[in-house]
Structures are given as C-alpha cells and as structure tokens.
Amino acid sequence: MQEPIIKKRRITFLWIIPIIALGIGLWLAYQHVRNTGATITLDFRTGEGIVANKTRIRYKDLDIGVVTGVGFSEDLSHVIVEAQMIANATPLLNEDSKFWVVKPQITAAGVSGLSTLISGSYIALDPGSSKVSRRHFEGLQQAPAIPLSEDGQLVHLQSASSAGLNIGSPVYYRGLKVGQITEINYQANADRLFINAFVRAPYDKLINTSTKFWNVSGVSLDVSTNGANLQMESIESLLLGGITFTTPTTFDTKRSSSISEKVFTLYASESATVQPPSFEKQYYVLYFDDSIRGLNNNAPVEFNGIRIGQVIDIRLLYDEKTQKAVLPVLVEVEPQRIDRVNKQEGEDNLFADLVSNGLRASMETDSLITGSKFIKLSMYPDDPGSLTEDRYSPYLVMPSRSTGISRIADGVGEIIDKVKKLPLDRIADEVSEVLGEGKNVLAGANSILNAPNMDRLGTDIVKSLEEFNQTMKSVRGVTQNATKTLHTLNNKLENVITQFEDTLYGFSPNSSLYYTLQETLSALRKTADSVNSVATKLDNKPNALIFGD
Amino acid sequence: MPTLKNEPDTCREYGFCNCLECGAVVKKDITLCPRCHSHLHSRKPKSLQKSWMFLITSIILFFPANLLPITYTRTIGQPVQVDTIMSSILFLWHHGSYAVASIIFVASIFTPFFKIAVLLYLLTHPAPKRPPVIQTKLYRFIHFVGRWSMIDVFVVALLGALVQNNLASITPGAGIFAFAAVVVATMFATEQFDIRILWDKYRDYSCKNQS
Numbered sequence: 001m002q003e004p005i006i007k008k009r010r011i012t013f014l015w016i017i018p019i020i021a022l023g024i025g026l027w028l029a030y031q032h033v034r035n036t037g038a039t040i041t042l043d044f045r046t047g048e049g050i051v052a053n054k055t056r057i058r059y060k061d062l063d064i065g066v067v068t069g070v071g072f073s074e075d076l077s078h079v080i081v082e083a084q085m086i087a088n089a090t091p092l093l094n095e096d097s098k099f100w101v102v103k104p105q106i107t108a109a110g111v112s113g114l115s116t117l118i119s120g121s122y123i124a125l126d127p128g129s130s131k132v133s134r135r136h137f138e139g140l141q142q143a144p145a146i147p148l149s150e151d152g153q154l155v156h157l158q159s160a161s162s163a164g165l166n167i168g169s170p171v172y173y174r175g176l177k178v179g180q181i182t183e184i185n186y187q188a189n190a191d192r193l194f195i196n197a198f199v200r201a202p203y204d205k206l207i208n209t210s211t212k213f214w215n216v217s218g219v220s221l222d223v224s225t226n227g228a229n230l231q232m233e234s235i236e237s238l239l240l241g242g243i244t245f246t247t248p249t250t251f252d253t254k255r256s257s258s259i260s261e262k263v264f265t266l267y268a269s270e271s272a273t274v275q276p277p278s279f280e281k282q283y284y285v286l287y288f289d290d291s292i293r294g295l296n297n298n299a300p301v302e303f304n305g306i307r308i309g310q311v312i313d314i315r316l317l318y319d320e321k322t323q324k325a326v327l328p329v330l331v332e333v334e335p336q337r338i339d340r341v342n343k344q345e346g347e348d349n350l351f352a353d354l355v356s357n358g359l360r361a362s363m364e365t366d367s368l369i370t371g372s373k374f375i376k377l378s379m380y381p382d383d384p385g386s387l388t389e390d391r392y393s394p395y396l397v398m399p400s401r402s403t404g405i406s407r408i409a410d411g412v413g414e415i416i417d418k419v420k421k422l423p424l425d426r427i428a429d430e431v432s433e434v435l436g437e438g439k440n441v442l443a444g445a446n447s448i449l450n451a452p453n454m455d456r457l458g459t460d461i462v463k464s465l466e467e468f469n470q471t472m473k474s475v476r477g478v479t480q481n482a483t484k485t486l487h488t489l490n491n492k493l494e495n496v497i498t499q500f501e502d503t504l505y506g507f508s509p510n511s512s513l514y515y516t517l518q519e520t521l522s523a524l525r526k527t528a529d530s531v532n533s534v535a536t537k538l539d540n541k542p543n544a545l546i547f548g549d
Numbered sequence: 550m551p552t553l554k555n556e557p558d559t560c561r562e563y564g565f566c567n568c569l570e571c572g573a574v575v576k577k578d579i580t581l582c583p584r585c586h587s588h589l590h591s592r593k594p595k596s597l598q599k600s601w602m603f604l605i606t607s608i609i610l611f612f613p614a615n616l617l618p619i620t621y622t623r624t625i626g627q628p629v630q631v632d633t634i635m636s637s638i639l640f641l642w643h644h645g646s647y648a649v650a651s652i653i654f655v656a657s658i659f660t661p662f663f664k665i666a667v668l669l670y671l672l673t674h675p676a677p678k679r680p681p682v683i684q685t686k687l688y689r690f691i692h693f694v695g696r697w698s699m700i701d702v703f704v705v706a707l708l709g710a711l712v713q714n715n716l717a718s719i720t721p722g723a724g725i726f727a728f729a730a731v732v733v734a735t736m737f738a739t740e741q742f743d744i745r746i747l748w749d750k751y752r753d754y755s756c757k758n759q760s
C-alpha cells in the first residue's frame with residue numbers, strides 16, 4: 001500500500017489563475033482606455049443617414065470613430081451628432097477640420113460615394129492644417145470639392161448669372177483643366193451670384209488682379225458679317241459648364257498679385273471681358289420738356305459716346321395739384337464703367353460731382369429713320385447744376401437740357417419769329433432795287449470773270465474802283481440811306497445764319513430735314529453774300545446805284 | 550429536528566470513506582483506494598479555497614466577457630459590425646426574435662450571473678444554523694445548468710465556422726473567450742465546492758448547541 005503524499009501547503013498554487021485573469025482584465029481595460037479617443041460633437045442641418053452606433057467616421061477609408069448619439073439641438077434648429085473617436089484620431093481634430101456626410105452622388109462631374117448605397121452613409125473627415133485642437137465642429141452640407149490639403153488658390157468671382165455652371169464645373173486655362181468651382185452663392189442684397197473657384201498650384205500664379213474670367217459653358221455661336229464663329233471649350237465644358245481665364249496686358253495701373261481679397265467679375269463671354277465690370281448701379285430720374293416719342297426702355301445712356309447705362313422705365317404722370325403732365329424717365333447708370341483716377345478722399349458720388357461740374361442729360365435722336373432716341377450725357381462746364389430730389393420717386397433728378405430735334409424746332413421757331421419781325425415791307429422796295437442792281441453787279445462780275453484777260457482783272461478792278469471811289473465821293477451822301485438799310489438787312493441775315501448753324505450742329509447729316517435746312521442755309525448764305533457784296537460795293541462806290549459799275 | 554449527536558449518519562462517522570472517483574466505500578484510515586488507486590478524501594480537499602479561487606477568476610472575467618465584443622460581423626460594403634453579448638440580445642429583441650433573445654439572455658447573462666451569486670452566497674455562509682436544504686437545492690441546480698451556459702460559445706463557434714465567405718464573415722472577439730472562461734471557471738468553482746461541508750458545519754453547530 002502506497003503512502004499518500006501529504007501536501008502541507010495551505011494555499012494552493014492555483015491562485016495564480018485569478019491573478020492571471022485579473023492581469024488580463026486590467027490589461028484589456030488599459031487597452032480600451034488607451035484606444036478611446038476624444039468625444040466630439042458635430043452640428044448638421046439634418047440627420048439624414050446618420051444612425052447612432054452604426055454610422056462611422058472615416059478618414060482615408062478607415063474607421064476612426066463611431067457615432068454614439070444623434071439628437072436635436074435645444075432649439076430644434078439643427079441636429080447634434082456625438083461621436084466617439086479612436087485615440088489615434090486625436091491629431092485629426094483641428095480647428096479647421098471639416099466633417100460632412102458622404103452620400104451617393106451621381107453628377108455629370110462624376111460618381112462618388114457609391115459604396116454608401118450598400119453600407120449607408122458615413123461621416124468623412126478632412127483634417128485641416130491647423131494645430132489648434134477642437135472638439136466641436138460644424139458639419140458641412142456637402143463634401144468640399146477640393147481637399148484642404150491641396151495647394152492652390154481660392155478665387156472669388158461675381159456674376160450676374162451662373163448659366164451652365166455648377167459646383168464642380170472645371171476651370172480651364174488654355175484648355176487645360178486647372179481647377180474647379182467649389183461654391184455658388186446668391187446674395188440678395190447685392191443681387192448677384194458669388195462663385196468660389198479653386199485653382200490648383202502652380203496655375204494660381206497666373207492670376208493677378210487684372211485677370212479676366214469668363215464663362216465657357218456650352219457652345220457659343222457668333223454670326224456676323226465676318227462669318228460664323230462657333231466656339232466650344234471642350235465636350236466636358238458642354239456638359240459641365242466651365243470657366244476660363246486669361247491675364248491680358250491692359251491699361252490697368254493697379255495690378256497686384258494678391259488676389260485673395262479681390263472679387264473678380266465672371267464675364268458671360270470672352271468678348272464681354274473688354275468692358276469694364278459693371279455691378280454697381282445708380283438710378284436717376286430725367287425730365288424732358290418735349291415729347292419723348294421714340295425713347296424706349298433699354299435705350300442707351302451714353303457719356304461722350306460710351307455707353308454707361310440704359311433707360312429702364314418711362315412713365316406718364318399727371319399731377320392733380322399742379323395740373324401738369326410730367327414724363328419721368330428712370331435711367332440706370334453703372335458708375336464702374338467710368339474708370340476713376342486720381343480719386344480724392346471723401347468724394348463718393350461720381351455723378352453728383354459730374355453734375356456739379358456741368359453734366360447734363362439730353363435726349364438725342366439715334367436714327368431719324370426709326371426715330372429711336374437715346375440719352376446723351378455731356379459736360380457743359382459753364383452750366384453747373386446739382387442733383388435734386390424727385391417729387392414723384394425716391395430717386396434723384398439729374399438736370400437735363402433740351403437739344404437735338406427739340407432744339408432744332410426751337411431754333412426754327414426763333415428764326416421764323418425773327419424773319420416775321422424783319423421790316424420786310426419797308427425794305428422790300430429798297431431791296432428789290434438793290435437786288436436789281438445787285439444782279440447787274442453780278443452779271444458784270446461774271447463778264448469780268450469770263451473775260452479772257454483774267455490776269456489783268458485784279459489790277460483793273462482795283463484801278464477802276466479807286467477811280468470810281470475818287471469820283472463818287474460827292475454822291476455818297478445820296479446813297480447813305482440805302483447803304484444803312486442794306487447793312488441792317490445783312491446783319492440780320494448774318495444772325496439768322498449763325499442761329500441756323502447752331503441748330504444744325506450735332507444734327508444727323510443723313511436726313512431729309514437736314515438736307516432741306518442745308519439748302520435753306522446755303523440759299524440764305526448766298527443772299528447774304530450778294531447783299532454783302534452790294535453793300536461793300538456801295539461802300540466803296542456809293543454812286544454804283546446810280547451809275548452802275 | 551433529529552438528534553445527530555448520538556447516532557452517526559455520515560459515511561465519515563461510521564469510519565468509512567467514499568472514494569470520490571469510483572464510489573468504493575473503504576475504511577477511513579486507508580489513503581489510497583484499493584480499487585482505483587486514487588487518493589482518498591472524505592471531503593474534497595481545500596474545497597472552499599479552490600472554489601473561491603475559481604469564483605474570483607470568473608468574477609474578474611465576467612466584466613470583459615460582457616464588455617468586449619463577442620463577434621465581428623463583416624458584410625460586404627458594410628462597416629464591421631461589432632457585437633457584445635448584450636448588443637446581440639438587443640438586436641434580436643428589436644428584430645422580433647423574442648424567444649431566441651430570451652434564451653440567449655437566460656443562458657449567457659442570467660445563468661452565469663446567477664451561478665456566481667449562488668456560489669458567493671454559499672461560500673460566504675459556510676456555517677449554516679439551519680439544515681442547508683435550500684443551499685443544497687441551489688447547488689444542485691447550478692451544478693446542472695452550468696453546462697448549458699456554453700450555448701453562446703457554441704453559437705459563435707458555429708457561426709464563425711459557417712459564415713466565412715466573400716460576402717460575409719463572422720470572427721469571434723475577445724469577449725467570447727472571456728465568456729467561455731467565465732463559464733469554465735464557474736463550472737470548476739461549482740465542482741470544487743463540496744456541499745457536504747455545509748452539512749458537516751451545520752451538524753457541528755447543532756451538536757455544540759445541544760451539549
């Protein structure tokens with residue numbers, strides 16, 4: 001019989017087992033604590049596709065966190081998402097980190113987030129470059145088009161329309177895709193669209209403040225007398241739209257390569273880039289005394305021949321109080337079309353300055369055939385004025401001046417008045433006599449001119465005139481009266497002609513009225529000439545009326 | 550209450566020892582079973598100490614078993630789904646599998662917890678002042694249900710083996726190993742516990758009170 005081995009140890013060595021278990025447990029707990037990173041909160045506008053404990057936060061397609069809770073903000077205005085990040089992700093949570101929900105997107109620019117069709121949405125993260133740590137973020141509505149880490153320059157553009165452009169539309173430089181549009185915003189207070197475009201390095205160096213951007217979306221077809229011109233940047237731009245830019249050499253004195261603050265104008269086409277940008281608009285009311293027949297909406301407003309605006313509204317008002325009909329014309333002018341140099345501090349309203357220096361609006365006839373009119377702004381430095389409040393609208397009134405047709409009408413009226421006032425009856429007899437003699441004078445002059453011995457003409461005339469002068473001094477007294485009358489008539493005619501010339505100034509030469517007036521004018525001038533020659537003759541040879549020459 | 554002092558009523562008091570291996574009844578002073586040659590012990594040696602040891606082990610492991618993931622489910626396109634015991638039970642419950650959820654809850658959470666609680670009670674009250682009838686019934690019960698707690702481990706092992714393809718795969722997590730260890734440890738703790746000690750203690754107590 002074998003003796004039993006009596007174990008005297010009171011504590012069994014098996015106590016090592018719970019100690020090992022405890023060790024493993026503590027180690028697992030430590031691992032867990034070590035792997036648990038920060039808890040972050042994200043604000044999103046909607047909770048679409050975000051599920052607590054299911055939705056992941058991913059970076060470079062790897063999970064770095066999980067959504068632990070989704071709830072409303074206190075005022076129910078947005079959704080607050082709580083997420084537990086892993087410890088390694090802590091350096092990604094920076095001041096400028098961006099979070100957005102990845103959803104399947106199929107656009108012309110491409111297909112993205114397709115895997116989320118099966119897996120459900122996830123929250124993607126783009127760590128910024130900032131080193132300042134942060135735990136609360138505003139979620140983006142959509143994925144940033146350009147990774148924050150990419151080198152390049154964001155360009156701010158403004159445009160009246162975004163025709164054909166979308167987020168993701170490419171930016172071309174000489175046909176090469178160098179960036180894309182990242183944001184399109186409408187701003188109601190400025191009534192225009194603000195577009196942000198990202199231009200990758202190194203192409204961003206091509207942009208300075210005189211760079212011109214224009215829209216190359218779709219196809220542009222120009223048909224002119226030079227033939228047809230079809231332009232299309234690329235098939236992609238046909239589908240996606242796009243913009244392109246060039247940095248021309250221009251008369252721009254303020255060129256600078258610092259463009260982060262500058263808001264460029266996005267032109268509708270390349271040909272439009274030659275015009276200065278025009279977004280600021282000012283409105284003025286004009287009143288014209290005469291009929292505005294022929295003045296339409298969109299009629300140009302030109303300043304020294306350069307279009308700076310247009311007519312946008314014409315009204316016929318009847319003022320019950322003053323019992324007068326008035327015709328306010330509302331015009332829109334773009335002060336930016338006038339480049340301002342040597343600008344003085346404190347002077348802000350260009351048109352107020354111009355008006356005080358004599359700027360006047362007048363209505364001019366663009367074409368006598370169609371009768372269309374335009375508004376002409378010109379400087380009359382001797383006639384300073386000022387902008388005044390309009391009685392019928394909140395706009396300012398720009399002083400106007402009647403010219404063109406109305407001034408012709410006025411001028412003609414004046415001429416008629418003056419002609420009526422002429423003592424025609426009284427001088428008619430004298431004139432007929434004078435003219436009768438005048439005819440003789442002319443006939444004589446003609447015969448002299450037609451004579452073959454032309455070279456002797458000058459000396460002959462001078463000689464004979466001297467002789468006549470000598471001999472006829474005695475009869476001057478007799479003819480004094482007739483001479484005076486002729487002088488008066490001549491002066492009056494001279495006046496009429498000057499007025500006519502004034503009237504015709506600036507008047508379109510391709511009209512029948514002009515022709516007629518011209519005819520009248522030349523007839524008047526002929527008359528004046530002959531009267532003048534008779535008068536001169538009488539001056540020199542007072543006895544010519546009696547003796548002839 | 551029968552008087553136990555005068556009439557011996559256990560094997561030990563009759564001067565015999567019950568071989569714990571083969572069940573042979575032998576004289577008490579013999580240390581080796583004449584039939585199966587195993588060491589003879591009238592009671593399980595160091596029963597309370599060993600039972601405590603395994604119980605403490607199971608309590609320690611009970612936390613990782615319930616906190617750590619038991620399965621990683623990878624489905625194509627989906628993020629990896631991580632499940633703990635409780636989350637899988639809740640998952641089943643929310644999807645209407647109330648029966649299955651209840652079974653897994655009872656087998657995987659309630660039973661180990663119950664076993665640990667019962668063992669704690671038995672080990673902290675080793676000297677009953679009343680006949681330990683309820684204790685014996687509880688002990689018998691936990692001894693019986695112990696093996697069924699492994700249902701979760703089997704489920705995970707089966708799923709892990711069956712679902713292994715390109716579309717989906719299930720991998721066991723650290724939690725299931727901890728859980729299996731909990732079950733094994735509680736089984737050992739139960740096994741090491743000798744309910745007869747309670748009866749011995751009660752007998753000593755009642756005899757002492759009678760004298």
Ligand SMILES: [Zn+2]
Nearest residue numbers: 568571582585
């Ligand atoms: Zn035996």
